[in-house]
Amino acid sequence: MTEHKKPELLHAEIIAQTRLFRVEALHLRFSNGVERHYERLKAGGRGAVMIVPLLNEQTLLLTREYAAGVDRYELAFPKGLAEVGETPEQAANRELMEEAGFGAHKLTRLKTLTLAPGYLSHRMDVLLAEDLYPKRLEGDEPEPIEVVPWSIDKIDELLASEEFSEARSIAALFLVRDLLRR
Template sequence: MSSPPADPHLVERTTGREHLLRGDFLHVVRDTVALPDGGSATREYILHPGAVMVVPLLDDGRVVMERQYRHPVGRVMVEFPAGKLGAGEDRLACGRRELQEETGYVAGEWAHAGQLHPCIGYSDEFIDIWFARGLRPGGRQLDAGEFLDVIAVAPAQLQAWCREGVVTDAKTLTGALWLQNVLSGAWNLEWQPQSEPS
């Protein structure tokens, strides 16, 4: 695989920053940037600490998913388990924590798949993609004010939901792409055993 070409003729350089909002969750800034042609512009966007999404594989071939109401879009979404990184939190530790808290499952093996940037036009957010298998059920520990249903879905059903527009969440669509390629053998994962904290 070849690397993309160098792109210095496209790169903007930040020359200043204004903080527009510092909320409990969102931090919005306005950067002044020097453009490649020597002009200048402003870029407003959200700073985000990053997140982790988990594609949990059950022994029977199904995947663990969630149904959760998302206020900004006003509907219940079908998603893979995911959550925001805590300050200084290791990405695998975040995935393990989110899987257990939201679904009750712990996993015996984990594999890092890749990373996605879900909203490059207005946020620096990244989401690490992890696969988990060797799942064992346990108790959930949902955050206060968090309500979701845990479901098990056959990969073919997930693909149909993606095609039909039932699944529209960007991270879950990306997870479905990874799942399809992993199951077909086109993309390989490097599985590592993990002992879960007691």
């Protein structure tokens, strides 16, 4: 495996900003002397989590909520941003309570995922939630989120569903499926 030297950052500046996104322009010099300008969506510093809740040994919990980006309701695993000072485990438990109405006695961090790392700096920690107990917290969602129990035996049907298309949820499902097979 070839070791690569990271490019030298010559200049960085925020060139656009909304309530949700910051666009950062980067001027980089690579080790071979080539200079390039890049733009990326810069994530906030709080981090994000996705939770794969196991209600029992045979049942996953999904949520169905409106996804503005694709203008339809999507099945996915609960997810959200960490609050200032929260660990991924604390954020995962809070989001699980807000979106699915459960807390978890056991949370296991599975992997940190990126999405389009060529231009997005966003990272998301995926956690497995086990030993669930009923607990509801008020969230910031505009309408109640539907919680959808799904049998682990029907993972292929979930993967075939047009409603289940988010890449991060699909990746999380494969991580958990492989873990449960061991």
